[in-house]
Amino acid sequence: MAQNSQQPLIILADGSSRTIGSQATRNNIMAAKLLSNVLRTTLGPRGMDKMLINSIGDVKITNDGYTILKETEPDHPAAQMIVDLAKKQESEYGDGTTTAVVLVGELLKQAEKLFEDGLDTPLIAKGYEAARDKAIDVLDEIAIPATREALIKVARTSMSGKGSFSNLDTMAEQLVDALLDVAEDNKVDSDMIKIRKIHGEGTESTEITQSVTVDKSVVESEMPKDVKNAKIALLQYPLDARELQNDAKIKITTPGEYQDYLDAEEEMLKEEVQKIVDSGANVLFNNKKISDLGQHFLNQAGIMTAKRVKAGDLERLAKATGAKIVNNVRELTSDDIGEAEHVYEREVYEDREYIFIEGCKNPGVLNIIVRGSTKYVTDSLEQAINNAIGAVSRAMAEDKVLPGGGAADIAVSKALRKYANKFDDKEQLAIVAYAQALEELPVALAENAGMDTIDVIVDLLSANETSPNMGVNVIKREVADMQEEGILESQATKVAIIDAATSVSVEILRIDDVIAAKAMTPVGGDMPGTPNPWM
Template sequence: MFGGGAPVVVLNQNTKRESGRKVQLGNVTAAKTIADVIRTCLGPRSMLKMLMDPMGGIVMTNDGNAILREIMVEHPAAKSMIEIARTQDEEVGDGTTSVIILAGEIMSVAEQFLKQEMHPTVIISAYRQALEDLIEILREQVSVSVDTNDRQEMLKIVKSCVGTKFIRKWSDLACQIALDATQTVALEEGGRTEIDIKRYAKVEKIPGGTIEESEVLKGCMINKDVVHPKMKRKLTNPRILLLDCNLEYKKGESQTNLEITKEEDFMKILQLEEAYIQSICEDIISFKPDLVITEKGVSDLAQHFLVKAGITAIRRLRKSDNNRIARAVGATIVSRTDEIREEDIGTGCGLFEVKKIGEEYFTFITECKNPKACTILLRGASKDILSEVERNLQDAMNVARNVLVDPRLVPGGGAGEMALSCALNEKSKSITGVTQWPYRAVSRALEVIPRTLIQNCGANTIRTLTALRAKHATEGNTTWGIDGESGNLVDMKDYGVWEPFSVKAQTYKTAIETAILLLRIDDIVSGTKKQLDTQGAPQAPPAGGPEA
């Protein structure tokens, strides 16, 4: 019996164990390696990465999250780094590249302290204090509030996000699309703004045409055609009924048996089916809708009754598309035809039209009076280009959403980081004891963002960074940063590059907290099963040595 209830780790010949300083330094190296992979993806002069997936598909992008999603890594610390890019993307939708570079640098500056035998707990407490001070300084001294009703100001903010992406050539159009889409789906509820871009701002990609033809529709577009050729393909101010039920006779399951002895019985069954279809169609027709959209099927007989009543029908719609149409036209989705009420009918649509684009038919439900959902129609040369444009637009919409939810801005181009670096460096002088060194190291690590921007546009790193540090040492110069195109120093107030406060705050929190988490690890234990061959004996490793 073991006393004290302590956990017992059984180490057999198959269990690998690494511990202590070796693990911590290994984690630092892994974090640095992941950061180095996407270091060149920061800023307007960023490089693209070409990724090949196992199915042979190719993705070309400079979006940190998209790149890290495709990378396969073995090291557990490297997996944690990839996870933070995903967290950042889900939380605020932007800053995925910055958060990885910053987390890698914060891990990197801890390396010298670990080599000097400083205990990780001391480093962690300094990092925690630095994070608290950093967020406070960012809110009180560096950030400025913004008027979300000023359209020009909002477009400038979104433009600073799009400026580093593939679509910067069409940045004016992209910014307008992103801002219009975000403002369309904004919903005021109980004194707070709720903006659900993923669900209600759908991006539809149609290859062909030019990017200039892309637009935000005041309503929805779906890749469907009417179910019967005699149905109308254009309606103005239609009454729209949305259903979540079959307009066909529901056949019994496989265990249902019918025994027919006389010919009349068969006719009777057909009459029952026909009567059922007729009754559900009469339920619908009594409310005089012009357009019926259902998520399930519509039988030939139901089509016949609907055509006779002059009603257009569309079937087999996705649930998500149906929800969007409901928000856009002010309708309620009904699950049974005998439960339809007058208030369930949507009357907010101005125009229903079916158009043929290329080889396919598309249904447009547009000119809605107060749409709280929209479709972004993207046109472009090829699928690859459209996919990259869609990724860039998602980032731009997230920026607009973050500003609408928390209307505070931080100067971009590395200005915010440099201002925080100087403020933390100044504050570290008042800290006594050994913790001041890791605290000061955080301030040094923040300089990685302006430094990377300078490196990516090929300017002189040391000279430019020193000049920028000198600018920020002067009181009140918190808005000076790097012009990512040329590598020169510019005042972001005049240059017009701003970033949402929520993105920056989330970037610092995620980066520093991840570094804290990884520094607390002092043991990696992994149990690996040996492969057994058919005789049950362990197999020898392949001739080329163990796999990488």
């Protein structure tokens, strides 16, 4: 008689690990909190920097949240969700990554307390989503119009958190005016903005202009280096007979045959250069190689030429000048030629030349040359300008700005506490927890400025009774009217932060089962088994 024996069913591969239930939730929350705490100290103009050292010993110093996350590459799945949030915030809004990550950590910290009080995940998620919707409504109510002066304040506020620059006010004004000039229907095409870095001079030498630069020099010293009323041709075609024929085999048996080959090559290049001349071009930018002989003929024709120009620069040139990028020089016609008032070569620093294209036919192209005494300064200023471009562009598109310095967070928090009273179930606890998480943002600003955080939050809550503009001026270390102090931020960016941080927090809270193909490495500390977000 056969015996029934029940064998265990194994569905996980060797080396796999599984964490379920409340332990999975707590581990994910802890990983997110650890990541948030790393960035918390970088928040605001008084935030600290992080020194990042890669595997080959290169050092980068920054307080930009996205850069820190990108360079350190945390591997914990919950931490990776936050990295994805930072990537989206950076790519779509150009600013607010640190605030978004810190808010995720605070929301999950409050959710952990709610777990301990017996609230279940669906109820917390429902309360958080209701709080988010109310928060976005409040942000819309307290927003003010995005005038030119307001946009300059937004730019200055965004840039002030990335370093101390002596000419911050001037740069903010120049940047806003340039963005307003190149915008079409209040929208800025970020792909048409090029930032180049040159260290060795002070930040006051930073240039913001409606032009295009090409980080190349003219190919021959005797060529024209300054052309007015420029007619511009753009090629992706090698002016080099040997490169075009590199797949062919040429059999030469006598010196005469070799000379015939050279003569044919010369004639071919003459014809190609003549096509450029016939098109009316007096300036040529080519993405491909140009042989010495080709350069000689272009020089004879008096055509200012740059070779191996990057594809991105060609696209910007096409947008700015109205030229068409041509892939075969024999198809080039006068209809493909673009226009600019002035094209010239200029030394930008110690035998380093750029070609500048100014007075372009079409608006919408912005050129920024960032200057700084060291690589660290230029990197910081580049990040500051990128953040400001993102914040200002979004504020222009939505025509709305908010008081900064945590004022909007406190206004929303107070509104949420009143809103929670409308609920007669435990959902109100989740809404109050959301309000408490928002209050931690100005607290973090004050903490990084060395202020007494208890006094600050009490003063903020009290002052906000009369005005939604009251926030933390961390430079002066006081609670003040942010609109009067000129501390403003983009309303669209703040809405994106609130929306994204809520969505990621709820996603993390809903996870109750983590199955990993390889075991996740815990670290020691106050809580044994706490996940390391970088493992």
